[in-house]
Amino acid sequence: MLLPRIIRVSRRSLASVDYLTRAVPSKTPVPEIPGGKSPKPQYLPPQDVSKMIYTPLDLNNRYRGDGYYAPTAAQISHADAFFFRASFRHEWTCAHYNDLPGVGTESDKKQTKGHLPLPEILLLGHTNAGKSTLVNNLFMNKEQAKNTNGAPSLAYVSRRAGFTKCLNCYNVSDTIRIVDSPGYGEFGEEQQGEIVLEYIRRRKELRRTFLVVDSTAGIRDEDAALIDFLVEHGVPFEIVFTKVDAVVSRKFPKIKMKSSKNNVEARLAAFEAVKDGNSNVVAHFDSIIQRSGVAELAALPRLLFNNSCGNALLPRRYGFREIRFAILESCGLALENSERESQVEEEIIHANKSRRKRVVRRMNPLS
Secondary structure (H helix, E strand, C coil), rough: CCCHHHHHHHHHHHHHHHHHHCCCCCCCCCCCHHHHCCCCCCCCCEEECHHHHHCCCHHHHEEECCCCCCCCHHHHHHHHHHHHCEEEEEEEEEECCCCCCCCCCCCHHHHHHCCCCCCCEEEEEEEECCHHHHHHCCCCCCCHHHHCCCCCCCCCCCCCCCCCEEEEEEECCCCCCECCCEEECCCCCCHHHHHHHHHHHHCCEEEEEEEECCCCCCHHHHHHHHHHHHCCCCEEEEEECCHHHHHHHCCCCCCCCCCCCHHHHEEEEEEEHHHHHHHHHHHHHHHHHHHHHHHCCCCCCCCCEEEECCCCCCCCCHHHHHHHHHHHHHHHCCCCEEEEEEHHHHHHHHHHHHCCCCCCCCCCCCC
């Protein structure tokens, strides 16, 4: 007797949702893809992975210490404009400190009266570290900067280590002077070291030194000893790592830069190769900085990276524009050079002079 009533209730319940079931289509429509193309894969690396390779600019950003800031595009453009428009000339060559303009006897000073007391930048480095090549890159014009093999030959570049024997001064538009020094280490001479150390200790026009380091060799014992010398005498300095292109070539596996759009495996393989190569490059410079003792300084100097030549992995020159900016900033000529920047620099110099000296560096830096 209860069964028919139950059936009637069930039918009434179904009838109440009948309008919903009628609204559901029998088949779900599938959107058509025009031309029969497959959907575009998402989250895949680009077809061309060349732009993912670490350049000296990426290394500048990675190793920028506290108290430093990345120069703005306007500041870089201002520095470029200064060097592009500047006139350059070799002004003097000296093998002894007393022969420098403005130094020595009164008669010597009268003979050099035409030499204005301009701010000076000193380039230091081991033999064949790339100082003269860096000088030529700094003085490139716009057209030469576009060509990886084009650069002025203001400073002679020799394949023979220790070719530069004297201090060579280059006048930049009667505004600043850039001084290229003899290399120390192998094939360096004691007399060359004496004039460089004397110049660092006594030259009033010196604003900053740039220690040029061959990235393939790293910071050698002579470099580390010279860093101690600069710190002890309170001389502000930066470290410029040259030949980054050679490091990238050695640390990167063989890689196919461009893959076809639908070759997913090739695109993933290229991405992994770039990731491994970048990791190898970073590990290389991490090791250099840690082993050298630079990391023990109370405040790191600015670390700048540069490649003066191009190759398949780094087809352009990178880093010289940031070095130009650093030079102008050191001489108080950079765009928007604030008082806070000068204050930070003074704090860094004081902190480094007060640090505990390393024990392992006790050699003559230029012997």
